[in-house]
Amino acid sequence: MKDATLKNESLEKWQVHFLSYILGIEQNFLNEATSMNELPVRSCADIYKRGYKARLVESLGETYSATWWVLGDDDYLKLAEEFVASTPSRSFDLSDYGKEFPDFLKSSVVVSEIPFISELSRFEWVFKILFHSADVPNKENFLSRLSQNPEMKLRLLPSTILWRSNFSIYEIWKQRDGDIAALNDIDLELPEFILCRKLEGKVRMNYLEESELRLLQQFETPRSIDEAVASYQNLYGELTPESVQSLFSRIGVLGVLEGAI
Amino acid sequence: MNSKNPMVGVGLRSTHYPELETGRETKVDWFEAISENYMNTEGRPLKMLLQVRQDYPMALHGVGLSIASHDGVSPIYLNKLKTLIERVDPVLVSDHFCWSSRGGHYSHDLLPFPFNLETLNTICQNVEEVQNFLGRQICLENISYYLKSQNDEMSESQLINEVCRRTGCGLLLDLNNVDVNAKNHGFQAIDFIKEIDFNRVKQIHLAGPSQEDGFIFDTHSTPVPDSVWELYRQFSDLKKDVPVIVEWDENIPSFEVLEDEVEKARQIVMAMELHL
Numbered sequence: 001m002k003d004a005t006l007k008n009e010s011l012e013k014w015q016v017h018f019l020s021y022i023l024g025i026e027q028n029f030l031n032e033a034t035s036m037n038e039l040p041v042r043s044c045a046d047i048y049k050r051g052y053k054a055r056l057v058e059s060l061g062e063t064y065s066a067t068w069w070v071l072g073d074d075d076y077l078k079l080a081e082e083f084v085a086s087t088p089s090r091s092f093d094l095s096d097y098g099k100e101f102p103d104f105l106k107s108s109v110v111v112s113e114i115p116f117i118s119e120l121s122r123f124e125w126v127f128k129i130l131f132h133s134a135d136v137p138n139k140e141n142f143l144s145r146l147s148q149n150p151e152m153k154l155r156l157l158p159s160t161i162l163w164r165s166n167f168s169i170y171e172i173w174k175q176r177d178g179d180i181a182a183l184n185d186i187d188l189e190l191p192e193f194i195l196c197r198k199l200e201g202k203v204r205m206n207y208l209e210e211s212e213l214r215l216l217q218q219f220e221t222p223r224s225i226d227e228a229v230a231s232y233q234n235l236y237g238e239l240t241p242e243s244v245q246s247l248f249s250r251i252g253v254l255g256v257l258e259g260a261i
Numbered sequence: 262m263n264s265k266n267p268m269v270g271v272g273l274r275s276t277h278y279p280e281l282e283t284g285r286e287t288k289v290d291w292f293e294a295i296s297e298n299y300m301n302t303e304g305r306p307l308k309m310l311l312q313v314r315q316d317y318p319m320a321l322h323g324v325g326l327s328i329a330s331h332d333g334v335s336p337i338y339l340n341k342l343k344t345l346i347e348r349v350d351p352v353l354v355s356d357h358f359c360w361s362s363r364g365g366h367y368s369h370d371l372l373p374f375p376f377n378l379e380t381l382n383t384i385c386q387n388v389e390e391v392q393n394f395l396g397r398q399i400c401l402e403n404i405s406y407y408l409k410s411q412n413d414e415m416s417e418s419q420l421i422n423e424v425c426r427r428t429g430c431g432l433l434l435d436l437n438n439v440d441v442n443a444k445n446h447g448f449q450a451i452d453f454i455k456e457i458d459f460n461r462v463k464q465i466h467l468a469g470p471s472q473e474d475g476f477i478f479d480t481h482s483t484p485v486p487d488s489v490w491e492l493y494r495q496f497s498d499l500k501k502d503v504p505v506i507v508e509w510d511e512n513i514p515s516f517e518v519l520e521d522e523v524e525k526a527r528q529i530v531m532a533m534e535l536h537l
Binding site: 014016034035037088 | 297300301302303304305306308325329330331335338360361362363364365366367368369370372374375377379380383407408409410411412445446447476478
């Protein structure tokens, strides 16, 4: 071991400069490093810079595979690289990277050509969240228990997401492993209301009517039936007793409401 | 672990889940899972990990602990790792001699550091904190690196030996990384191996690199090369009964190909035993 002179803060400086170089913020790091054999220091440091970009672009591609499919390789890679350059990773978990990608796409020029692209990526983020969420078994139809306790508060099960879009996103997403020409057979501008949930180890989708989705949304916070109906009517207008009964019959069988303790 | 027949295993990768799900017999004694792939999920990856764990010993191998980080180790990360350890009950827990994050930014890479006293002290402090929190020994792996600091005051092996001595942590000796560094930086791989305190080696990694522009990259994308098999033979001469994992992370082949690599490693182990 050579004379071990304590170089206070050399480690912090090394790490600040190294990371800044990788993120493309500044070049000071090049004055602190030595290279492999005959290579210039920059070439060696660029191995890490390229690796960072490649890993994040690849990870985005795994999360947003349908978005990639619709955009095509050239546009996807260009946009993904721009996104990576502007959005550093803030999580140790690489698969957590890219939550802001849908908003990034919304503000990009590509939206004028593919108006549904940001919505499609938002759907893929929803799918990713559900894929990694815990399995929650179907609940029995809550209606059977309501007669004993009509004031019982109900809430939407965890691992359940209510999806709405002005485009046929789920239809588009389902085609992602096929030929892009399949998009020609889809009515892209058909509004979509879907219950997305984790059930029996799989992410499942159930199409809903808009009114069903609106009513289920009232249970994103725990509410009794009366409170949910009042909240619904406050937002969307009067419901007849018949339509209330019909709506609850339909959402009751979905098994996604549970008693809130 | 059987001390007479050290276990030979492979890295658990999602590519092979469908095959492992069938529950077929394998030629593999144990598996090693990448910790971060299971720390943030309650979904299929974790289910598969726990299913495989029912039939095989499992090691947890991290890439995000950032043990050399000047910031210290993230308590959020450590909590998640501890939860995973409690669920999996691994035979070994490891990460790397590297840093990967700073100031809330993550590089998702195994970054090198200056080999000097300041880094040594930082790593020792972080290792002690981690081992105290987890209540168990961890192992750290020597990395491959493509540049070095101008502020080095000691050799890599000196730093590794001293961290292991001071903290009681183990060394996960990656022979491919030794081979890659030796070729890229121009030293003899066997010299490095002879310099390290081999009594601290708790596990070995074998993998195959790739080549580009005359340099070698630690990509885990090819079969284990002859030079790494030779290093394994040479190390086995120095220390026996160290469990081995064959890693393959890019261009991942069928499970049968990995099993062939496992059998090659087993042949070396058996040859050493006959030699005794």
